[in-house]
Amino acid sequence: MQYKSIKKEEWDNTLENLLLSYAIFAGIPNDASQDYEELRAVDIPKIIYNKPKPATSLKSFFLPVKENVTSENVVKERIIIGIPNCDIEALSILDEIYLDEDFPDINYRERRNNTILISTDCIGIQEHCHCLTYDIMPFSTNTADLAVIFLNGTMILRIITGKGEGFLSTVFPAAIALEDEDILSVIEKEHHATETLLSSANKGLPDYKKTGNLVSGANADMWKRHSARCVSCGACTTICPTCTCFLLIDKPGFEKVKQMDACQYPGFERVAGGGDGLFELPNRFRNRYMCKYVWKPGKFRSTACTGCGRCIEACIGKINKNEIFMELAK
Amino acid sequence: MVNGRNIYKPIMASLTDVIDESPLIKTFVLVPENGFSFKTGQFIELSVDGIGEAPFTPSSSPLITEKLEVTVMKTGYVTECMHKLKPGVFMGIRGPFGRGYPIESFYGKEVLILGGGCGLAPIRSLLYALEGIKDKLIKVTLCYGSKTPADCIYKPLFDRLNKTEKFEAFRTVDKADEGWDGSVGVVTTLLNRIKYDITKSIAVVCGPPIMMKFGTIRLLEMGYKDEQIYLSMEKNMSCGLGKCGHCMMGEFFVCKDGPVFTYNELKNTPDIWK
DSSP states (O other): OOEEEEEHHHHHHHHHHHTTTSEEEEEEEOSSSEEEEEOOGGGGGGOOOSSOOOSSOGGGGTSOSEEESSSOOOOOOEEEEEEOHHHHHHHHHHHHHHSOSSSOOHHHHHHHHTEEEEEEOOOSOOTTOOGGGGTOOSSOSSSSSEEEEEETTEEEEEEOSHHHHHHHHHHOTTOEEOOOHHHHHHHHHHHHHHHHHHHHHTTTOOOHHHHHHHHHHOOHHHHHHHHTTOOOOOHHHHHOSSOOOEEEEEETTTEEEEEEOOTTSTTTTOOTTSOOTTOSHHHHHHHHHHIIIIIHHHHOSSOSOOOOOHHHHHOTTOOOHHHHHHHHHO | OOTTOOTTOOEEEEEEEEEEEETTEEEEEEEETTOOOOOTTOEEEEEETTTEEEEEOOOSOTTOOSOEEEEEEOOSHHHHHHHTOOTTOEEEEEEEESBOOOGGGGTTSEEEEEEEGGGHHHHHHHHHHHHHTGGGOSEEEEEEEESSGGGOOOHHHHHHHHTSTTEEEEEEESSOOTTOOSEESOGGGGGGGOOOOGGGEEEEEESOHHHHHHHHHHHHHHTOOGGGEEEEOOOOOOSSSSOSOTTEETTEEHHHHOBEEEHHHHTTSTTTTO
């Protein structure tokens, strides 16, 4: 892949100029960790590079919590910086669902078209990161437009798409081709070190396919036991970068508001006649795992869990899906 | 679907007539803007302005495009509001959605239809479609069950079918009343009185989940193969687009991959009758 480099000072100055024509979002530190925030000029030096990961996922940029889908939604040109690859890979399944040939969602498509995605390579891991277990690398080579690595005062940019290449040559004309083998080898070493950390932290955790087999073979007692601590708050699905379920709410004038929903909420599958296949908590709890590891893999090309670990962090019942999978794998 | 069209936006349809079918069931006659075509077994999302929308399979002939009939049982909030509507208002329609009955694959076959309750609505549309291709079919038999004689909808349909070449129709009720001298018992009891060459037959089952379950079991016992049984599934089909997730049944979005499936496609999916 082609790399270019630019001095950090120049990168920061250009971002400041870009604020005039783009809405720019980036991972910014907060009291707890970091999250995607809309940038002001004073935030530019605070942007976090190389480090996983914003507390919330990328999906709300493309699937707002609530939107009127019958009116025209104009989206300003946007740049999002510092996206870890778990979030980038999650866009693949969102694209499959929302840009399918039969029923493309024009609001989603507008947002995708109007956004430049600048990923960042993860150097190091967070407690629950497990992307590599599901064959997702901690750095982007697909779907993002560019990937950025901050090394020794220099921003190094990997060019991934034609859109990224065009953007880079237009707004960063000073970026120069990087062919220094030493720097490229440092990047490769950092990738390797992160992969080693991920492998070691997730030793024994079954891979994506094996997880699917374990989940579909798990017995009712197992689901009952592990769901006992679930309060059906939906935090896991809300924070998940690949969960996309929603409700359509009717408003006067035949307008429709689309609001994110969660299969973990009671009544998700209820029909007017009273039938509800997910009425029982263990069934609802199981549904999320079956959806991510068994059903969606049978239906879509893209992965329905990218191993970001946010659902583990968000769970107020301290349910750790990876501990469940390790138990099943015993 | 044309690129650029807003998939969430309904088209307007004028409600021109409301027909009382039974104490809880009404048929809404709608004239959509610019016509509307569908394949039998496909469904639409029908909305009441500002109230909500719900999925229904049209009960009218797929050969008619200038108007559409939708038969609705008063079951929940949206259908209660629908039942209060009077001719003259506009309703919203999105669709048609999903995969209907593959009637071309019924050519040269005997078609056995097992219906229950409000499941007769989509079946009526299928019957109209089959009447249009009756030259290519061996015969069509409808076995229909309702809770009581009063709950039976489209009563004139049965006489008409029995007078139509290659068609026959049987009725049963779970509970008889004074005026009823027909069959009493669940719909599968009607299967004892019909003669079928199963090797040349396909079966269609449409009705409440419990009836679909026992109807399918009975057909399998009779010797029908999994791929000879067509089921019209009912789930919470909210968006109709294979996106909102509410109707997911195993690997399938019922709204997009169905609502018509063969039993062969569904037999390994858990909880299909819930």
